[in-house]
Amino acid sequence: MRYISALHRSQSVLASTDGGRVSADLSGVIRRADACGLLEGEAGPSGLDTGQIMSWIDEQLVARGIRDPRVLDAMRRVPREAFVPESSQALAYADRALPIGSGQTISQPFMVAVMTEALGLQGAERVLEIGTGSGYQAAILAELAAEVITIERRAELADEARRIIVSLGYSNVDVVVGDGTLGLASRAPFDRILVTAGAPRVPEALTQQLSADGGRLVIPVGPPEQQWLKVITRDGDRFDDSTREACVFVPLVGEDAWPE
Numbered sequence: 001m002r003y004i005s006a007l008h009r010s011q012s013v014l015a016s017t018d019g020g021r022v023s024a025d026l027s028g029v030i031r032r033a034d035a036c037g038l039l040e041g042e043a044g045p046s047g048l049d050t051g052q053i054m055s056w057i058d059e060q061l062v063a064r065g066i067r068d069p070r071v072l073d074a075m076r077r078v079p080r081e082a083f084v085p086e087s088s089q090a091l092a093y094a095d096r097a098l099p100i101g102s103g104q105t106i107s108q109p110f111m112v113a114v115m116t117e118a119l120g121l122q123g124a125e126r127v128l129e130i131g132t133g134s135g136y137q138a139a140i141l142a143e144l145a146a147e148v149i150t151i152e153r154r155a156e157l158a159d160e161a162r163r164i165i166v167s168l169g170y171s172n173v174d175v176v177v178g179d180g181t182l183g184l185a186s187r188a189p190f191d192r193i194l195v196t197a198g199a200p201r202v203p204e205a206l207t208q209q210l211s212a213d214g215g216r217l218v219i220p221v222g223p224p225e226q227q228w229l230k231v232i233t234r235d236g237d238r239f240d241d242s243t244r245e246a247c248v249f250v251p252l253v254g255e256d257a258w259p260e
């Protein structure tokens with residue numbers, strides 16, 4: 001398996017296939033019996049057996065630097081295939097973004113892990129996600145934080161994501177339809193805000209709705225062809241900003257982002 005470390009195409013890889021890699025590729029690389037408390041070969045909640053789970057986690061995430069054990073555990077636990085349309089089931093754990101309808105995508109697993117790790121969640125946080133999409137990232141956040149509010153501008157995606165999230169038993173996720181570039185003032189402040197679509201700039205409302213005491217915003221910013229993951233941390237009126245991985249996301253569309 002080959003990894004691209006500089007540019008992680010999270011969304012717009014859809015037009016170029018990666019050689020038709022399917023979930024079958026994930027088997028038989030490393031087999032450990034201790035993953036997720038399952039016996040070797042036994043299928044877990046993800047539908048993969050222990051060896052398959054360890055393989056994709058090790059190859060796609062650990063080998064590329066994801067270290068937070070809580071993030072790795074969450075990625076092991078959440079069944080990605082539940083969020084992937086029937087027609088793409090064989091690719092559910094492939095190293096790429098996948099279409100979910102309405103011209104949108106479920107992000108590449110590695111990118112989900114990078115962004116989640118960048119949030120630095122400890123467990124007690126209230127998190128706002130902008131761009132629910134399939135609901136997969138929201139489920140990962142629900143494993144790691146106290147409360148997740150996720151905003152999606154397309155009602156049909158929000159409805160389907162809500163259905164899946166509820167069916168998996170998550171009770172700490174609220175899916176809201178709206179323009180996430182405005183944040184959600186009525187429920188601010190948020191300890192963490194994650195934007196999962198590419199923004200032309202950092203929307204002002206999001207930095208203002210960060211909690212003043214160590215609030216953190218993770219957002220891909222840049223032109224449609226490529227963005228950079230920015231991590232902004234708030235301390236009172238001071239905002240510190242660092243730039244991380246290059247990535248490519250579908251556009252953030254709204255009042256304080258790209259036009260329709």
Ligand code: SAM
Pocket residue numbers: 011104105106107130131132133134135136137138151152153154157178179180181196197249250251252253254255257
């Ligand atoms: N987090 C998603 C997942 O786990 O499947 C992937 C998100 S997808 C890459 C980006 C999503 O952002 C799309 O569903 C798109 O409709 C949504 N979006 C774009 N602009 C938005 C906005 N202003 N407010 C809320 N959602 C927005």
